[in-house]
Amino acid sequence: MKPVRIAMVAGEASGDLLASHLIAALKARLPEAEFFGIGGPKMGAQGFDAWWPAETLAVRGYVEVLKHYRSISSIRSQLKKRLLQERPDVFIGVDAPDFNLALEADLKRRGIKTVHYVSPSIWAWRAGRIHKIKKAVDRILALFPMEPPLYEKEGIPVTYVGHPLADLIPMQTKRLDVRDRLGLPRTIPIIALLPGSRQSELLYMADVFVQTAKLIRERFLPEALFVVPLATRETRLQFEAAMYRQQADDIPFRLLFGHAQDAAGAADVVLVASGTATLEVALIKRPMVITYKMSPTSHWLMQRMGRLTFVGLPNILAGHSIVPEILQDDATPEHLAEALFKLYEDREGAAALNEVFTEIHQQLKQNTAQKAAEAIIECLA
Numbered sequence: 001m002k003p004v005r006i007a008m009v010a011g012e013a014s015g016d017l018l019a020s021h022l023i024a025a026l027k028a029r030l031p032e033a034e035f036f037g038i039g040g041p042k043m044g045a046q047g048f049d050a051w052w053p054a055e056t057l058a059v060r061g062y063v064e065v066l067k068h069y070r071s072i073s074s075i076r077s078q079l080k081k082r083l084l085q086e087r088p089d090v091f092i093g094v095d096a097p098d099f100n101l102a103l104e105a106d107l108k109r110r111g112i113k114t115v116h117y118v119s120p121s122i123w124a125w126r127a128g129r130i131h132k133i134k135k136a137v138d139r140i141l142a143l144f145p146m147e148p149p150l151y152e153k154e155g156i157p158v159t160y161v162g163h164p165l166a167d168l169i170p171m172q173t174k175r176l177d178v179r180d181r182l183g184l185p186r187t188i189p190i191i192a193l194l195p196g197s198r199q200s201e202l203l204y205m206a207d208v209f210v211q212t213a214k215l216i217r218e219r220f221l222p223e224a225l226f227v228v229p230l231a232t233r234e235t236r237l238q239f240e241a242a243m244y245r246q247q248a249d250d251i252p253f254r255l256l257f258g259h260a261q262d263a264a265g266a267a268d269v270v271l272v273a274s275g276t277a278t279l280e281v282a283l284i285k286r287p288m289v290i291t292y293k294m295s296p297t298s299h300w301l302m303q304r305m306g307r308l309t310f311v312g313l314p315n316i317l318a319g320h321s322i323v324p325e326i327l328q329d330d331a332t333p334e335h336l337a338e339a340l341f342k343l344y345e346d347r348e349g350a351a352a353l354n355e356v357f358t359e360i361h362q363q364l365k366q367n368t369a370q371k372a373a374e375a376i377i378e379c380l381a
Contacts, residue, residue, distance in 0.1 A: 003032035004380060007088035008039060008048070009079070009103070011057030011096030013197040013231050014276040016040030018117065019094045021164050023048060025373035036088075038079065051079070055232070057099055072099065080106055090380055092117055093137075097129075104136040113379050117141040117372060119151070119158075130154055139379055141372050144317065145363060159375040162366025165276075169261065169283040171361060178265035182227075184254070189224040191216065191340060192267035192286075194260055194277045197231035199238060204293040205273050206242035211333035212271060212340070213251050220341040225252045227267060229260040269343045271336060274311045274325075282314040282323075283364075285357045287343040287350050290314075290325045291336060317360050322353060 006026065010019040020042035023035055027046070035047065040054035052075055080103055083091065090113045093100030097120040104114040119142040120129055130150065133140065139157040142148050151158035179186055193213065195205040213226045230236040236255060243253065256263055260277060264270050264284045272278050274292040281288045290312035310316050314323050324339050343349070 003034050004030050004090075005034045005036075005086070005088045006376075007037045007083055007086070007091045008035060008043070008094060009037050009057075009092075009096060009100055010039050010043060010054050010094035011099055012054060013040065015095040015118075016042045016054050018164055019043050019048075019092075020046050021168075021369040022092070022094075022117065022372050022376075025369035026376065029373055029377060036086075037083075037091075038075075051082070057096055076103055079103065083107060083112070084110055088112060090115060090376060092376065094118060101129075101132055101136045105132070108136060108138065113138050115139045115141060115376055115379055118143055119147045130156070139375060141375055143364075143368070159371065160366070161371040161375070162368045163279065163364040164368040165280055165283055166361055166364035166366070167368055169280070169361075171358065173261075173265040173284045175266060175268075178262055182254075182256075182259075182262055182266055184227070184266055185225065189221045189344060190267050191221075191224055191226050191344075192263040192270040192272075192281075193226055193228045194263065194270060194272040194281070195228070195230075195235075195239065196273040196275065196277075197235065199232075199234050201273055201275075202235050202238040202242075205291075206239050207246060208291075208293065208331060208333060208336070209271065210239075210242045210246045210248050210251070212336040213253070214246065214248055215333050215337035216340060217251060220337065221344070225254065227254045227256065227263040229256040229258060229263040231258060231260075269340050271340055274327075276313070278323075279313040279317075282317075282357045283361050285354045285361075287346070287353055288314075288323050289336060289339045289343065290323060290327075291331045292327050293331050294328070314357070314360070317363075318356055322356050 008019055010016050019039060023046040026033055036049040038052045038054060039048045039050045044050055056075060091107050093104050093116045095118040108114045114137050116137045119140055134154055134156050140151055141159050141161050143163045148158045148160045176186055193209045195202055195209045216224055230239055261280055264281045264286050267286055270281045270286050270288040272281050272288050272290055274290050278290050312325050315321050326335050326339060
Protein backbone atom coordinates (compact mmCIF):
# COMPACT_ATOMS: atom_id res chain seq x y z
CA MET A 1 0.00 0.00 0.00
CA LYS A 2 1.37 3.41 -1.01
CA PRO A 3 2.15 5.82 1.87
CA VAL A 4 -0.03 8.90 2.19
CA ARG A 5 1.75 11.88 0.63
CA ILE A 6 1.07 15.27 2.18
CA ALA A 7 2.26 18.56 0.70
CA MET A 8 2.52 21.61 2.96
CA VAL A 9 3.55 25.26 2.78
CA ALA A 10 4.41 27.25 5.91
CA GLY A 11 5.84 30.70 5.43
CA GLU A 12 7.36 31.89 8.72
CA ALA A 13 8.34 30.93 12.29
CA SER A 14 4.76 30.70 13.63
CA GLY A 15 3.66 28.59 10.65
CA ASP A 16 6.69 26.34 11.09
CA LEU A 17 5.67 25.73 14.72
CA LEU A 18 2.01 25.02 13.85
CA ALA A 19 2.95 22.69 11.03
CA SER A 20 5.55 20.78 13.06
CA HIS A 21 2.96 19.81 15.69
CA LEU A 22 0.46 18.87 13.01
CA ILE A 23 3.04 16.64 11.29
CA ALA A 24 3.76 14.91 14.62
CA ALA A 25 0.02 14.29 15.19
CA LEU A 26 -0.48 12.99 11.64
CA LYS A 27 2.56 10.69 11.89
CA ALA A 28 1.07 9.17 15.06
CA ARG A 29 -1.98 8.17 12.96
CA LEU A 30 -0.21 7.69 9.62
CA PRO A 31 3.33 6.50 10.46
CA GLU A 32 4.31 5.92 6.82
CA ALA A 33 3.14 9.34 5.60
CA GLU A 34 5.52 11.53 3.59
CA PHE A 35 5.62 15.33 4.01
CA PHE A 36 7.15 17.83 1.57
CA GLY A 37 6.89 21.39 0.22
CA ILE A 38 7.98 24.66 1.86
CA GLY A 39 8.80 24.60 5.56
CA GLY A 40 11.09 25.56 8.39
CA PRO A 41 13.52 23.86 10.78
CA LYS A 42 10.86 22.60 13.23
CA MET A 43 9.07 20.87 10.35
CA GLY A 44 12.43 19.50 9.20
CA ALA A 45 12.97 17.97 12.64
CA GLN A 46 9.72 16.00 12.08
CA GLY A 47 11.05 14.58 8.80
CA PHE A 48 9.58 17.21 6.45
CA ASP A 49 11.35 17.48 3.07
CA ALA A 50 11.70 21.25 2.47
CA TRP A 51 12.01 22.04 -1.22
CA TRP A 52 12.37 25.71 -0.23
CA PRO A 53 12.92 27.17 3.28
CA ALA A 54 10.01 28.93 5.02
CA GLU A 55 12.13 32.09 5.39
CA THR A 56 11.72 32.59 1.62
CA LEU A 57 8.11 33.69 2.21
CA ALA A 58 8.64 35.62 5.48
CA VAL A 59 7.86 39.12 4.18
CA ARG A 60 5.28 41.45 5.76
CA GLY A 61 3.67 44.67 4.50
CA TYR A 62 2.42 45.56 1.02
CA VAL A 63 5.47 47.50 -0.13
CA GLU A 64 7.81 44.82 1.22
CA VAL A 65 5.84 42.07 -0.56
CA LEU A 66 5.90 44.04 -3.82
CA LYS A 67 9.69 44.27 -3.63
CA HIS A 68 9.90 40.47 -3.43
CA TYR A 69 6.92 39.77 -5.69
CA ARG A 70 8.90 38.42 -8.64
CA SER A 71 10.92 35.89 -6.64
CA ILE A 72 7.89 34.76 -4.56
CA SER A 73 5.74 34.43 -7.70
CA SER A 74 8.47 32.35 -9.36
CA ILE A 75 8.62 29.99 -6.36
CA ARG A 76 4.83 29.56 -6.37
CA SER A 77 4.87 28.78 -10.09
CA GLN A 78 7.66 26.19 -9.71
CA LEU A 79 5.95 24.66 -6.67
CA LYS A 80 2.59 24.39 -8.44
CA LYS A 81 4.19 22.66 -11.41
CA ARG A 82 5.97 20.17 -9.17
CA LEU A 83 2.88 19.46 -7.05
CA LEU A 84 0.75 18.83 -10.14
CA GLN A 85 3.38 16.30 -11.22
CA GLU A 86 3.68 14.70 -7.77
CA ARG A 87 -0.13 14.65 -7.11
CA PRO A 88 -0.09 14.57 -3.28
CA ASP A 89 -3.10 13.11 -1.47
CA VAL A 90 -3.75 16.46 0.22
CA PHE A 91 -2.22 19.93 0.23
CA ILE A 92 -2.17 21.84 3.55
CA GLY A 93 -1.52 25.57 3.38
CA VAL A 94 -0.38 26.71 6.82
CA ASP A 95 -1.25 30.41 7.19
CA ALA A 96 0.57 32.57 4.53
CA PRO A 97 -2.80 33.22 2.79
CA ASP A 98 -1.45 35.57 0.12
CA PHE A 99 0.82 32.79 -1.11
CA ASN A 100 -1.32 29.74 -0.33
CA LEU A 101 -4.87 30.63 -1.38
CA ALA A 102 -4.04 31.16 -5.06
CA LEU A 103 -1.99 27.97 -5.06
CA GLU A 104 -4.80 26.05 -3.32
CA ALA A 105 -7.35 27.28 -5.87
CA ASP A 106 -5.19 25.98 -8.74
CA LEU A 107 -4.62 22.63 -7.01
CA LYS A 108 -8.30 22.19 -6.09
CA ARG A 109 -9.33 22.87 -9.72
CA ARG A 110 -6.96 20.09 -10.77
CA GLY A 111 -8.47 17.58 -8.31
CA ILE A 112 -6.04 17.80 -5.38
CA LYS A 113 -7.70 18.11 -1.96
CA THR A 114 -6.81 21.30 -0.12
CA VAL A 115 -6.94 22.27 3.54
CA HIS A 116 -6.08 25.72 4.85
CA TYR A 117 -4.78 25.70 8.42
CA VAL A 118 -5.30 29.10 10.14
CA SER A 119 -8.24 31.11 8.91
CA PRO A 120 -7.22 34.32 7.12
CA SER A 121 -8.34 37.35 9.16
CA ILE A 122 -11.65 37.84 7.37
CA TRP A 123 -13.16 38.98 10.69
CA ALA A 124 -10.64 41.85 10.80
CA TRP A 125 -10.31 43.01 7.21
CA ARG A 126 -10.71 41.95 3.59
CA ALA A 127 -14.01 40.22 4.36
CA GLY A 128 -14.60 39.77 0.61
CA ARG A 129 -11.77 37.26 0.60
CA ILE A 130 -14.17 34.60 1.90
CA HIS A 131 -15.44 34.03 -1.67
CA LYS A 132 -11.87 33.38 -2.83
CA ILE A 133 -11.41 30.99 0.10
CA LYS A 134 -14.57 29.07 -0.90
CA LYS A 135 -13.07 28.38 -4.34
CA ALA A 136 -9.68 27.44 -2.90
CA VAL A 137 -10.27 25.00 -0.04
CA ASP A 138 -12.04 21.78 0.84
CA ARG A 139 -11.79 22.64 4.55
CA ILE A 140 -10.67 25.47 6.83
CA LEU A 141 -9.07 24.76 10.20
CA ALA A 142 -9.91 27.76 12.42
CA LEU A 143 -7.87 28.73 15.47
CA PHE A 144 -10.25 31.25 17.03
CA PRO A 145 -13.84 30.76 18.23
CA MET A 146 -15.35 33.73 16.35
CA GLU A 147 -14.30 32.27 12.98
CA PRO A 148 -16.43 29.12 12.30
CA PRO A 149 -19.82 30.93 12.12
CA LEU A 150 -18.46 33.16 9.32
CA TYR A 151 -17.55 30.11 7.21
CA GLU A 152 -20.67 28.12 8.06
CA LYS A 153 -22.77 31.05 6.83
CA GLU A 154 -21.05 30.73 3.42
CA GLY A 155 -21.26 26.92 3.34
CA ILE A 156 -17.51 26.41 3.68
CA PRO A 157 -16.51 23.27 5.65
CA VAL A 158 -14.75 24.42 8.82
CA THR A 159 -13.36 22.84 11.99
CA TYR A 160 -12.57 24.84 15.13
CA VAL A 161 -9.30 23.40 16.45
CA GLY A 162 -8.26 26.02 19.01
CA HIS A 163 -4.72 27.37 19.14
CA PRO A 164 -1.75 25.04 19.67
CA LEU A 165 0.05 27.60 21.81
CA ALA A 166 -2.75 27.24 24.37
CA ASP A 167 -1.95 23.51 24.60
CA LEU A 168 1.80 24.04 24.80
CA ILE A 169 1.99 26.92 27.27
CA PRO A 170 1.10 26.00 30.87
CA MET A 171 -1.73 27.86 32.62
CA GLN A 172 0.83 29.33 35.00
CA THR A 173 4.38 30.38 34.11
CA LYS A 174 6.41 31.10 37.24
CA ARG A 175 8.62 34.13 36.70
CA LEU A 176 11.35 33.18 39.17
CA ASP A 177 11.62 29.63 37.82
CA VAL A 178 12.20 30.97 34.30
CA ARG A 179 14.76 33.50 35.57
CA ASP A 180 16.64 30.75 37.39
CA ARG A 181 16.64 28.59 34.27
CA LEU A 182 18.04 31.46 32.16
CA GLY A 183 20.54 32.50 34.82
CA LEU A 184 18.87 35.91 35.25
CA PRO A 185 18.74 37.92 38.50
CA ARG A 186 15.63 37.32 40.61
CA THR A 187 15.12 40.79 42.06
CA ILE A 188 15.73 43.41 39.35
CA PRO A 189 13.17 44.67 36.78
CA ILE A 190 13.33 42.65 33.56
CA ILE A 191 11.68 43.82 30.36
CA ALA A 192 11.36 41.48 27.39
CA LEU A 193 11.70 43.05 23.95
CA LEU A 194 10.11 41.01 21.14
CA PRO A 195 10.77 42.94 17.91
CA GLY A 196 9.44 40.30 15.50
CA SER A 197 10.71 37.21 13.73
CA ARG A 198 11.11 38.59 10.20
CA GLN A 199 13.97 40.64 8.81
CA SER A 200 11.40 43.05 7.33
CA GLU A 201 10.05 43.67 10.86
CA LEU A 202 13.47 44.29 12.40
CA LEU A 203 14.14 46.82 9.64
CA TYR A 204 11.48 49.07 11.20
CA MET A 205 11.50 47.93 14.83
CA ALA A 206 15.10 47.29 15.94
CA ASP A 207 16.26 50.89 16.43
CA VAL A 208 13.01 51.90 18.15
CA PHE A 209 13.30 48.99 20.60
CA VAL A 210 16.94 49.84 21.41
CA GLN A 211 16.10 53.54 21.90
CA THR A 212 13.18 52.57 24.16
CA ALA A 213 15.48 50.48 26.34
CA LYS A 214 17.90 53.41 26.64
CA LEU A 215 15.10 55.76 27.73
CA ILE A 216 13.76 53.31 30.32
CA ARG A 217 17.23 53.07 31.89
CA GLU A 218 17.74 56.84 31.79
CA ARG A 219 14.34 58.01 33.06
CA PHE A 220 12.48 55.23 34.85
CA LEU A 221 14.30 52.04 35.82
CA PRO A 222 18.09 52.50 35.90
CA GLU A 223 18.62 48.90 37.07
CA ALA A 224 16.42 47.29 34.33
CA LEU A 225 17.69 44.38 32.26
CA PHE A 226 16.38 43.70 28.72
CA VAL A 227 15.90 40.18 27.36
CA VAL A 228 15.65 40.01 23.56
CA PRO A 229 14.76 36.73 21.79
CA LEU A 230 15.72 36.72 18.10
CA ALA A 231 14.46 34.08 15.72
CA THR A 232 17.38 33.82 13.27
CA ARG A 233 21.05 34.68 12.83
CA GLU A 234 20.01 37.43 10.40
CA THR A 235 17.60 39.12 12.82
CA ARG A 236 20.19 38.92 15.60
CA LEU A 237 22.71 40.71 13.35
CA GLN A 238 20.07 43.36 12.60
CA PHE A 239 19.45 43.95 16.30
CA GLU A 240 23.18 44.10 17.07
CA ALA A 241 23.60 46.63 14.26
CA ALA A 242 20.86 48.76 15.84
CA MET A 243 22.64 48.56 19.23
CA TYR A 244 25.80 49.85 17.54
CA ARG A 245 23.97 52.66 15.68
CA GLN A 246 22.26 53.80 18.88
CA GLN A 247 25.50 53.61 20.92
CA ALA A 248 23.88 51.25 23.40
CA ASP A 249 27.02 49.42 24.57
CA ASP A 250 26.23 50.24 28.21
CA ILE A 251 22.64 48.90 28.08
CA PRO A 252 22.35 45.37 29.54
CA PHE A 253 20.75 43.40 26.71
CA ARG A 254 20.56 39.62 27.01
CA LEU A 255 20.15 38.35 23.45
CA LEU A 256 18.63 34.88 23.10
CA PHE A 257 18.48 32.64 20.05
CA GLY A 258 14.75 31.91 19.96
CA HIS A 259 13.25 31.27 23.43
CA ALA A 260 10.60 34.00 23.03
CA GLN A 261 8.36 32.28 25.58
CA ASP A 262 11.17 32.11 28.13
CA ALA A 263 11.94 35.79 27.57
CA ALA A 264 8.31 36.73 28.22
CA GLY A 265 8.07 34.34 31.18
CA ALA A 266 11.09 35.92 32.87
CA ALA A 267 9.84 39.47 32.35
CA ASP A 268 7.82 41.86 34.45
CA VAL A 269 6.48 43.56 31.31
CA VAL A 270 6.90 42.97 27.58
CA LEU A 271 7.24 45.19 24.51
CA VAL A 272 6.05 43.09 21.56
CA ALA A 273 5.64 43.63 17.83
CA SER A 274 2.09 42.86 16.68
CA GLY A 275 1.59 39.27 15.53
CA THR A 276 1.38 35.77 17.01
CA ALA A 277 3.88 36.77 19.71
CA THR A 278 1.17 38.93 21.32
CA LEU A 279 -0.88 35.77 21.89
CA GLU A 280 2.15 33.97 23.37
CA VAL A 281 2.65 36.81 25.85
CA ALA A 282 -1.07 36.75 26.76
CA LEU A 283 -0.95 32.98 27.39
CA ILE A 284 2.12 33.50 29.59
CA LYS A 285 0.00 36.13 31.42
CA ARG A 286 2.41 39.07 31.25
CA PRO A 287 1.43 42.76 30.88
CA MET A 288 2.45 44.01 27.45
CA VAL A 289 2.62 46.98 25.14
CA ILE A 290 1.88 46.06 21.52
CA THR A 291 3.61 48.11 18.86
CA TYR A 292 4.22 48.04 15.13
CA LYS A 293 5.86 50.04 12.38
CA MET A 294 5.88 49.43 8.65
CA SER A 295 6.46 51.50 5.53
CA PRO A 296 4.13 54.54 5.34
CA THR A 297 2.62 53.22 2.08
CA SER A 298 1.84 49.79 3.60
CA HIS A 299 0.28 51.45 6.64
CA TRP A 300 -1.88 53.74 4.47
CA LEU A 301 -3.09 50.77 2.41
CA MET A 302 -3.99 48.78 5.53
CA GLN A 303 -5.98 51.71 6.90
CA ARG A 304 -7.80 52.06 3.58
CA MET A 305 -8.80 48.39 3.71
CA GLY A 306 -10.67 48.96 6.96
CA ARG A 307 -8.99 46.95 9.65
CA LEU A 308 -10.64 46.46 13.02
CA THR A 309 -10.10 48.90 15.86
CA PHE A 310 -7.38 46.61 17.25
CA VAL A 311 -4.36 44.86 15.73
CA GLY A 312 -3.26 42.81 18.75
CA LEU A 313 -4.78 39.36 19.25
CA PRO A 314 -5.36 39.84 23.02
CA ASN A 315 -7.56 42.89 22.34
CA ILE A 316 -9.33 41.21 19.41
CA LEU A 317 -10.10 38.07 21.44
CA ALA A 318 -11.24 40.07 24.49
CA GLY A 319 -13.43 42.28 22.28
CA HIS A 320 -12.15 45.47 23.91
CA SER A 321 -8.86 47.16 24.79
CA ILE A 322 -7.08 45.26 27.56
CA VAL A 323 -3.47 46.12 26.59
CA PRO A 324 -2.12 49.31 24.99
CA GLU A 325 -1.41 49.40 21.25
CA ILE A 326 1.06 52.08 20.14
CA LEU A 327 1.47 51.97 16.38
CA GLN A 328 3.28 53.56 13.45
CA ASP A 329 3.99 57.30 13.98
CA ASP A 330 2.85 57.10 17.62
CA ALA A 331 5.41 54.35 18.28
CA THR A 332 8.17 56.65 19.52
CA PRO A 333 10.71 55.54 22.14
CA GLU A 334 9.21 58.15 24.51
CA HIS A 335 5.65 56.80 24.21
CA LEU A 336 6.76 53.17 24.47
CA ALA A 337 9.03 53.75 27.47
CA GLU A 338 6.30 55.64 29.36
CA ALA A 339 3.69 52.96 28.62
CA LEU A 340 6.01 50.14 29.75
CA PHE A 341 6.88 51.90 32.99
CA LYS A 342 3.21 52.59 33.69
CA LEU A 343 2.44 48.87 33.27
CA TYR A 344 5.41 47.92 35.45
CA GLU A 345 4.07 50.09 38.27
CA ASP A 346 0.43 48.89 38.00
CA ARG A 347 0.29 45.73 40.13
CA GLU A 348 -3.52 45.76 40.44
CA GLY A 349 -3.88 46.06 36.68
CA ALA A 350 -1.52 43.09 36.21
CA ALA A 351 -3.71 40.91 38.47
CA ALA A 352 -6.89 41.86 36.54
CA LEU A 353 -5.11 41.20 33.25
CA ASN A 354 -4.07 37.78 34.49
CA GLU A 355 -7.74 36.83 34.93
CA VAL A 356 -8.68 37.93 31.40
CA PHE A 357 -5.68 36.11 29.90
CA THR A 358 -6.63 32.95 31.81
CA GLU A 359 -10.15 33.02 30.30
CA ILE A 360 -8.67 33.40 26.79
CA HIS A 361 -6.27 30.52 27.50
CA GLN A 362 -9.08 28.18 28.58
CA GLN A 363 -11.13 29.04 25.49
CA LEU A 364 -8.25 28.31 23.08
CA LYS A 365 -7.02 25.11 24.75
CA GLN A 366 -8.57 22.44 22.50
CA ASN A 367 -5.86 19.79 21.86
CA THR A 368 -5.31 21.51 18.54
CA ALA A 369 -2.87 19.21 16.74
CA GLN A 370 -5.09 16.17 17.38
CA LYS A 371 -8.24 17.95 16.20
CA ALA A 372 -6.47 19.26 13.08
CA ALA A 373 -5.06 15.81 12.28
CA GLU A 374 -8.52 14.22 12.62
CA ALA A 375 -10.03 16.80 10.26
CA ILE A 376 -7.31 16.15 7.66
CA ILE A 377 -7.74 12.38 7.91
CA GLU A 378 -11.49 12.93 7.33
CA CYS A 379 -10.61 14.82 4.15
CA LEU A 380 -8.33 12.01 3.02
CA ALA A 381 -11.13 9.50 3.58
